[in-house]
Amino acid sequence: MAEIDTIPKTKKELWLKRMKPYFEDLNHTIDLWKRNLLAVIGTVIIALFILTAIFAPLLTPYSPIEQNMSVKLQAPSWEHPFGTDQFGRDIYTRVLYGSRVAVQIILIITFVSGFIGISVGIIAGYYGGIVDDILMRITDMFLAFPRLILAMAFAAMLGPSLVNVIIAISCVMWTIYARLARAEAIKVKKQPYIESIKSIGGSDLRIIFLHILPMSISPVLVQITLRMGTIIITAASLGFLGLGAQPPSPEWGVMVSDGRTFLIDQWWISTFPGIAIAVVVLGFNLLGDGIRDMLDPRLRR
Amino acid sequence: MQDYIMEIKNLKKYFKLKENIFSKAKYVRAVDDVTFSVPRGSTYAVVGESGSGKTTLGRTILRLIDASAGEIIMDNKNVLDLSKKEFMEYRRKMQMVFQDPYNSLHPKKLVKTIIGEGMKIHFKGIKETEIRKRIAEVLNEVGLREEHMFRYPHEFSGGQRQRIAFARAIILNPNFIVLDEPTSALDVSVQAMVLKMLKDIKKREDLSYLFITHDLSVVDYLADHVAVMYLGEIVEKGPKSKVFNNPAHPYTELLLNSNPIPDPFTDRERIEVKGEVPNPINPPSGCRFHTRCRYAENICSEKKPEEEIVSEEHTNRCHFSLV
Numbered sequence: 001m002a003e004i005d006t007i008p009k010t011k012k013e014l015w016l017k018r019m020k021p022y023f024e025d026l027n028h029t030i031d032l033w034k035r036n037l038l039a040v041i042g043t044v045i046i047a048l049f050i051l052t053a054i055f056a057p058l059l060t061p062y063s064p065i066e067q068n069m070s071v072k073l074q075a076p077s078w079e080h081p082f083g084t085d086q087f088g089r090d091i092y093t094r095v096l097y098g099s100r101v102a103v104q105i106i107l108i109i110t111f112v113s114g115f116i117g118i119s120v121g122i123i124a125g126y127y128g129g130i131v132d133d134i135l136m137r138i139t140d141m142f143l144a145f146p147r148l149i150l151a152m153a154f155a156a157m158l159g160p161s162l163v164n165v166i167i168a169i170s171c172v173m174w175t176i177y178a179r180l181a182r183a184e185a186i187k188v189k190k191q192p193y194i195e196s197i198k199s200i201g202g203s204d205l206r207i208i209f210l211h212i213l214p215m216s217i218s219p220v221l222v223q224i225t226l227r228m229g230t231i232i233i234t235a236a237s238l239g240f241l242g243l244g245a246q247p248p249s250p251e252w253g254v255m256v257s258d259g260r261t262f263l264i265d266q267w268w269i270s271t272f273p274g275i276a277i278a279v280v281v282l283g284f285n286l287l288g289d290g291i292r293d294m295l296d297p298r299l300r301r
Numbered sequence: 302m303q304d305y306i307m308e309i310k311n312l313k314k315y316f317k318l319k320e321n322i323f324s325k326a327k328y329v330r331a332v333d334d335v336t337f338s339v340p341r342g343s344t345y346a347v348v349g350e351s352g353s354g355k356t357t358l359g360r361t362i363l364r365l366i367d368a369s370a371g372e373i374i375m376d377n378k379n380v381l382d383l384s385k386k387e388f389m390e391y392r393r394k395m396q397m398v399f400q401d402p403y404n405s406l407h408p409k410k411l412v413k414t415i416i417g418e419g420m421k422i423h424f425k426g427i428k429e430t431e432i433r434k435r436i437a438e439v440l441n442e443v444g445l446r447e448e449h450m451f452r453y454p455h456e457f458s459g460g461q462r463q464r465i466a467f468a469r470a471i472i473l474n475p476n477f478i479v480l481d482e483p484t485s486a487l488d489v490s491v492q493a494m495v496l497k498m499l500k501d502i503k504k505r506e507d508l509s510y511l512f513i514t515h516d517l518s519v520v521d522y523l524a525d526h527v528a529v530m531y532l533g534e535i536v537e538k539g540p541k542s543k544v545f546n547n548p549a550h551p552y553t554e555l556l557l558n559s560n561p562i563p564d565p566f567t568d569r570e571r572i573e574v575k576g577e578v579p580n581p582i583n584p585p586s587g588c589r590f591h592t593r594c595r596y597a598e599n600i601c602s603e604k605k606p607e608e609e610i611v612s613e614e615h616t617n618r619c620h621f622s623l624v
Contacts, residue, residue: 017451018411192405199363200419200469201392211407 032294039290045283053099062090064097064250073266083268085258087248091268094250095276101251102280105166105235106228112170114224117177122216124178125185126208136182142175151234155243162251165244169234173227177220184216222295226288229281236277252277305374306477306509307362308338312371314354314361318582329581331357333533335371339477339526344503344510346520346541348556349530352578355513356400358530359479362511363397364388375477393423396470400482402462406454413450416440416469423473439468442505444498460491464498471506479511484519496522517560521545526614529553532581532589539615549617549624551594588620596621 033039052059068088076083082091124135142150154168188194189212197207232252238244239253247254252273259269314332331354339345347355361368364381372379380391399405406415416439417432437447443464454462463483470478480499484492500523503510512524520527520541527545528538529552537550548554558572575593579585585592591601598621606620617624 014451192399192401193407195365196397196399196405196466196469197407197418198365199392199397200473201389201422202418203422206422214409 029294033290036290036293038286039293042283042286042288042290045279046287049099049280049283050103052096053103056096056100059096060090060093062093064089064094065248073262073269075266076268082272083266085255085269086262086266089248091255091272094255095252095272097250098252098255098273098276099280101162101245101249102232102235105162105169106231108166109169109173109231109235110224110228112166113173114177114220116170117174118181118213118217118220120174121178121181121183121220122185122208122212125182125216126189126204126212128186132182135178139175139178142172143179145172147172147230148234148237151238152241152243155238160243160246162245162249165235165238168238169231172234173231176227177223180223181216181220184219185212188212188215218295222288222291225284225291229284229288232277232281232284303338304341305338306341307511308372308374309362310336310372310374312336312358312361312373313369314357314366315369327582330533330584331581332361332368335530335533335535337526337528337535337538339509339511342503342507342509343525344512344523345526345528346512346514346524347528347530348514348517348520350515350556350578352532352581353530354533354581355515355530356481359397359481359511359513363395363479365397389423393419393473394475395477395479396473396475397479397481398463398466398470398483401486402459402466403486405466406462408454410453411450412452412454412457412465415454416450416465416472419469419473435472436468439472442471442502443468444494458491459487460495463487463495467499467502471502471508474506476507477509477511479513481513482515485514485516492519499523517545517556529556532579532584534589534618536590536619537615537617539611543612543615547611547624549611549615549622550590550619551596551621551623552590554623555593588618590619 033043066089068084070088071080071084072086072088074080074084074088080090080092082095084090085094120135120139124132145153150172151165151168154171155164158164158167189207194207194211197211202211235244236251236253236256239251240257241253242257245251245254247258255273256270256277259266259271259273262269312332312335313330315328315330318327318329333354335358337345347358349355357366360366362373368381371381373381375391375394380388383391406412413433413436416436420427420432420435433450436450440447440449445461445464445468449457449461449465454465457465463486467483483499484495487495496519499510502508510523512520514520524541526539527541528535529544529550530536531552537544537548537553544553545557548557555572555574558569559574562569572595575595579589579592585602587600587602587604588594588597588606591597594601600620604620606618608616608618609622611617611622611624
């Protein structure tokens with residue numbers, strides 16, 4: 001502690017002092033990130049993916065939905081770089097707009113399933129005993145089925161639509177987060193500093209929100225990023241099977257399915273959305289692996 | 302009559318072990334029928350080796366874990382009977398300082414937040430400036446400086462962290478503090494300073510301590526009364542001078558004998574320690590100490606010795622009292 005301590009006078013000074021360890025942490029993380037080529041590639045892919053979703057209308061002159069039978073089933077050309085489908089819609093445009101659907105799906109599912117998973121996990125882990133038993137047996141029930149099959153069952157039950165896909169996938173994704181959050185909560189609640197808050201009279205709510213949640217959330221957040229790729233694949237699979245987004249929505253899974261019958265002669269209809277799925281999922285996986293490595297305490301410091 | 306800040310009567314804490322269909326539920330008797338009273342303004346030390354239930358006793362008194370049976374009387378009320386809401390006042394009056402200064406402070410919070418949290422819990426709607434004023438006060442009191450409140454726990458040494466933990470305990474103006482081996486994680490020179498601080502603050506703030514430790518030199522320095530615990534039971538208790546000068550129980554004698562005297566030329570008879578602490582799930586019959594006691598005879602394993610009065614305030618639980 002070479003620096004001389006002073007009492008922070010302004011709000012800004014206090015804030016800087018408070019954030020200093022986080023800034024140092026961030027710098028170190030960025031260093032690690034720069035050294036990890038695959039993580040950089042993943043980040044670039046995801047950045048492009050998000051930018052595409054935001055600026056889709058600026059990148060193409062066509063509409064993703066309007067049909068133009070005069071140009072149907074055209075091979076890739078300068079005018080239609082990815083070709084056109086059986087209704088004369090530009091595939092390139094539809095792939096771009098598809099990223100919007102994908103971003104929407106990811107954001108909502110991540111938020112919903114993350115919220116459910118973290119709440120269930122932390123409550124189970126903190127209270128333990130019978131609460132833990134009940135919540136974890138429910139989680140086990142969901143985990144007992146293969147995720148895709150369960151999502152299909154939910155989607156089929158609720159009826160095919162984009163909203164129902166989001167509900168169905170959220171219902172299967174939360175279990176992983178719940179288990180992880182529970183394990184973290186159990187670990188944190190045994191720490192003496194939690195007991196010391198109890199001894200000064202802190203309520204359960206206070207302990208959960210102010211002490212356990214902030215200490216146990218980071219591994220869950222990493223897992224959530226790692227799972228974003230899975231979410232896209234599951235959503236696309238459901239779309240492909242007709243259980244998800246419905247045509248004419250430019251959802252990638254639906255588009256792959258649309259082109260199925262033309263695959264021999266007009267390969268581009270299915271191929272380009274398929275490549276889009278593959279690239280984005282790859283991006284998320286690389287990024288997720290990178291984040292996991294960066295947060296690995298053995299690699300840090 | 303003496304004024305007691307806290308009277309503990311027949312306190313028990315049994316931990317249930319996992320039962321299965323083939324065996325009856327077993328219990329670990331961590332605290333078994335413990336009775337003692339802490340005079341107001343004094344330091345009551347509880348000594349015993351690892352696994353004797355000292356820490357469990359402290360945590361049960363503060364209701365961090367629920368007692369199985371017994372009474373804890375403070376202000377003529379059994380605090381174990383109070384509802385959570387009613388107990389909040391006593392949460393303020395009774396505080397605890399934990400053994401491990403490295404894990405008892407939240408690693409990601411500023412010292413200000415850690416110390417001030419109690420104020421926020423007990424005085425709803427208190428102004429930030431008032432909290433800060435009080436934090437500065439207690440920091441001064443424990444020998445730290447005001448500007449330390451804007452640091453993180455990891456920026457402090459073990460002794461300083463224990464001072465912070467102590468500041469957190471006294472900010473609410475308690476009158477009873479359980480100190481759970483507050484110095485055992487510190488090195489000796491720091492220990493001395495922390496102990497001195499504890500003594501000074503006790504005098505200034507009119508506190509009473511329950512001091513849990515295994516270190517008899519510390520007891521000698523700080524305590525007024527001593528209770529010796531063995532396998533969840535208090536075997537001997539009384540004023541420090543009486544217990545230390547005339548130990549009545551063989552276990553006390555053994556403990557005092559094994560405490561090193563920092564003088565290489567002192568000669569004394571060494572009492573050999575037989576065996577290990579028995580398993581508290583299956584404590585020995587009769588007197589729990591008989592398996593390791595050098596005076597043990599048949600009666601010790603058959604009959605549990607009653608608590609008998611050695612002299613005023615000094616009680617012992619042994620068939621062959623040494624006094």
